[in-house]
Amino acid sequence: MRDASHINELRDLVARSCRIIGMLELSNPTQGHVSTRIPGEDKILIRARGPMEAGLYYTTPDEVITVGLDGKLIEGPAGLAVPQEVFIHTEMYRARPEINSVIHIHPSTVVLFTICDVPLLPILGSYNPSALDLIINNRISQYDRSILIRDSALGRELASAVGATDVCMMRSHGITSVGRDVQEATFNSINLYDLAKMNYQALLLGEPRPIRDDDMAVFRNMRSKEVPTPEKPGRPSDMVYSLWRFYSRRLADQQ
Numbered sequence: 001m002r003d004a005s006h007i008n009e010l011r012d013l014v015a016r017s018c019r020i021i022g023m024l025e026l027s028n029p030t031q032g033h034v035s036t037r038i039p040g041e042d043k044i045l046i047r048a049r050g051p052m053e054a055g056l057y058y059t060t061p062d063e064v065i066t067v068g069l070d071g072k073l074i075e076g077p078a079g080l081a082v083p084q085e086v087f088i089h090t091e092m093y094r095a096r097p098e099i100n101s102v103i104h105i106h107p108s109t110v111v112l113f114t115i116c117d118v119p120l121l122p123i124l125g126s127y128n129p130s131a132l133d134l135i136i137n138n139r140i141s142q143y144d145r146s147i148l149i150r151d152s153a154l155g156r157e158l159a160s161a162v163g164a165t166d167v168c169m170m171r172s173h174g175i176t177s178v179g180r181d182v183q184e185a186t187f188n189s190i191n192l193y194d195l196a197k198m199n200y201q202a203l204l205l206g207e208p209r210p211i212r213d214d215d216m217a218v219f220r221n222m223r224s225k226e227v228p229t230p231e232k233p234g235r236p237s238d239m240v241y242s243l244w245r246f247y248s249r250r251l252a253d254q255q
């Protein structure tokens with residue numbers, strides 16, 4: 001058993017990630033959820049849905065409920081329920097022991113690329129190496145179906161499409177991102193969005209040019225030494241926590 005203060009910390013991280021995603025308008029206002037694994041237990045903490053919710057931007061820690069890996073509610077206040085797509089999370093935790101956070105949101109600019117079947121190109125260099133890294137190190141997967149992931153069989157199908165990647169583009173639906181903690185999963189979602197936004201704007205402006213092959217090789221090698229595995233998960237980079245602190249402060253200024 002974990003002590004209550006640790007659980008409260010995790011609950012706060014999940015709620016804050018929801019509010020940051022809401023602040024950045026990375027999803028439609030009420031749709032989407034962030035979760036984290038309770039270490040050492042077959043339980044997760046996840047943003048609840050239901051008649052009492054007020055949308056991602058206003059998620060509070062008491063709206064983060066405890067759910068089993070079977071997708072069933074363990075603990076949560078009245079008026080809130082388990083999200084129907086909880087199986088996106090539970091099956092990902094089963095498939096990826098090194099993953100401790102899952103985010104599922106509906107970012108319009110990313111979804112447009114799945115609708116039009118336009119590939120995201122590696123057009124970002126030093127502007128945002130972390131976003132570029134998603135493409136050049138094959139960390140983006142595709143899920144071709146557009147339905148709600150409402151049972152564990154569909155959750156397993158999605159998890160198998162995600163494989164060992166960190167973000168998945170779900171056709172005409174949204175994205176799923178994962179991380180070793182809530183901060184890293186949030187970072188991956190923001191970077192995929194940045195990549196899609198820049199690709200979209202570049203397409204409006206003209207013909208986007210991928211960066212040079214030799215430059216791409218330099219960026220590719222920057223990551224290859226630190227790919228996390230179940231045996232050696234390592235820890236996220238300092239950049240993840242800098243960005244987290246930045247958005248946490250901006251959130252505090254706004255709310």
Ligand SMILES: [Zn+2]
Pocket residue numbers: 085104105106173174
């Ligand atoms: Zn969804």
